[in-house]
Amino acid sequence: MTFNAAEKHQSQVPALQLLVALGFTPLSQEEALRLRGGRLRNVVLDDVLAEQLMRINRFTHRGREYGFDLEDAHEAMRRLKPTPDRLKGLRGTNQEIYDTLVLGTTITKSIDGDSKSYSFRYIDWERPENNVFHVTAEFSVERTASSQTKRCDIVAFVNGIPILVIENKRPTESLKKADSQLIGYQNEDNIPQLFYFAQLLIGMNRNEARYATVGTPRKFWQTWRDEEDTDEAIAPFANRVLTAAEKDAIFSGDFAGARAYFNAMAAEGDRAVTLQDRTVYTLCRPGRLLDLVRRFTVFDGGVRKVARHQQFFGIRRAVETVKQQDVSGARKGGVIWHTQGSGKSLTMVMLGRSLALERSIENPRIIIVTDRDDLDKQIKDTFKSCDLEPIRATSGAHLLELVQNKAPLVTTIINKFDTALKNSKLMDEEPHERILCKAIYRDLGGPVSRVNPSMCSFRPTEKNAVPDAAM
DSSP, X not given: OOOOTTSTHHHHHHHHHHHHHTTOEEEOHHHHHHHTTTOTTOOSOHHHHHHHHHHHOEEEETTEEEEOOHHHHHHHHHHHSOOXXXXXXXXXXXXXXXXXXXXXXXXXXXXXXXXXXXXXXXXXXXXXGGSOEEEXXXXXXXXXXXXXXXXXXXXXXXXXXXXXXXXXXXXXXXHHHHHHHHHHTTSTTSOHHHHHHOOEEEEEOSSOEEEEOTTOOGGGOBOOXXXXXXXXXXXXXXXXXXOHHHHHHHSOGGGGGGHHHHHHHHHXXXXXXXXXXXXXXHHHSHHHHHHHHHHSEEEETTEEEEOOHHHHHHHHHHHHHHTOOOTTSOOOOEEEEOOTTSOHHHHHHHHHHHHHHOTTSOSOOEEEEESOHHHHHHHHHHTGGGTOOOEEOOSHHHHHHHHHTTOSEEEEEGGGHHHHHHOHHHHHXXXXXXXXXXXXXXXXXXXXXXXXXXXXXXXXXXXXXOOSSOO
């Protein structure tokens, strides 16, 4: 392949450099194929995954710690990978794999004749540093029922599982083509097996970047705005010098011709941080990437959705506020302001998931109130990956019963709160719940709405205040 500096590599080379600086180990095309068992149809780095499964999983029996063996790792891999008889279409298969990745599985072990099932993880979500991250360029995948291949510009892996797929374009080329390519790759006659596992998709050039997830129509691909990460923080990573071994791995095979351009770019000295760099840094650094996948991805009626920037930062700040307590142990309430169409209902669901997954909050009690009966019905699937079983309030009286019995996760629609607001006895016993009930009622059922015209934000409220819009 003849390298042309005017081509997409102006985007591809800096993206690879930054990903490596952020902690992704580069793989040559040859090494990536070897780790896939030499099979272009396979998209998982099997050797990496098997090794990591044995490394991050341990179990304890009668006070003694044991490790799992290779047979256990292969059994877990078999459960993760879909077989033709288990395929449920692109979206269904992707959701099933997502649930498996987040929840893990169980492996039965027998010690001294005593058999017991133990939890078994594919990814250590709590400690990103316990996982291994790899990246490769020009990742070829064999098409369905064909020996022809499609080539993805950049694919990144967590523990050998393909999590991130990036399509790069030249600066003068529209990102619509990148979006369309990533969407087209998902078709049944293309390379859907890669997108059964993929969690985040990004189309980019040096001046633009848009992200989405599997099954997202092109009109819903989004840009990301981040006011926390500065160019000064990103620049050292964007200009980190690659080692000789890293360059050998990146600029290999069909991508070898890009090395001369990279060397020329490096010789010019430090480069300015681009919008592409900001997107890669804010979405793809290991901790943030895992957080987006685990806490900020929901399935709304079988449609996979990932948080927008305003949802991500609003929810994260809300969780931090909930974790704070005054000297008496009481927590403050808070407000998340939304613009119209910015995803209030999904923000509630994502906030509920984040609270349920927050290990520092013991036994959280969550009530999710929506104004959409269809979303209320769908919330059960959303919390499957949290290992929680939501109880749906069937009436106002049932809602009161669930609140009195301190059910950990309740879902309902707003009209059920009419009964709750009329029951003064319950409200007197639970003053904080009374505030919450009124706040949610005014948010979803009342005439008042306030809008932050820029980003969704979170603002703590006073202890006894009843905000016009609460989350």
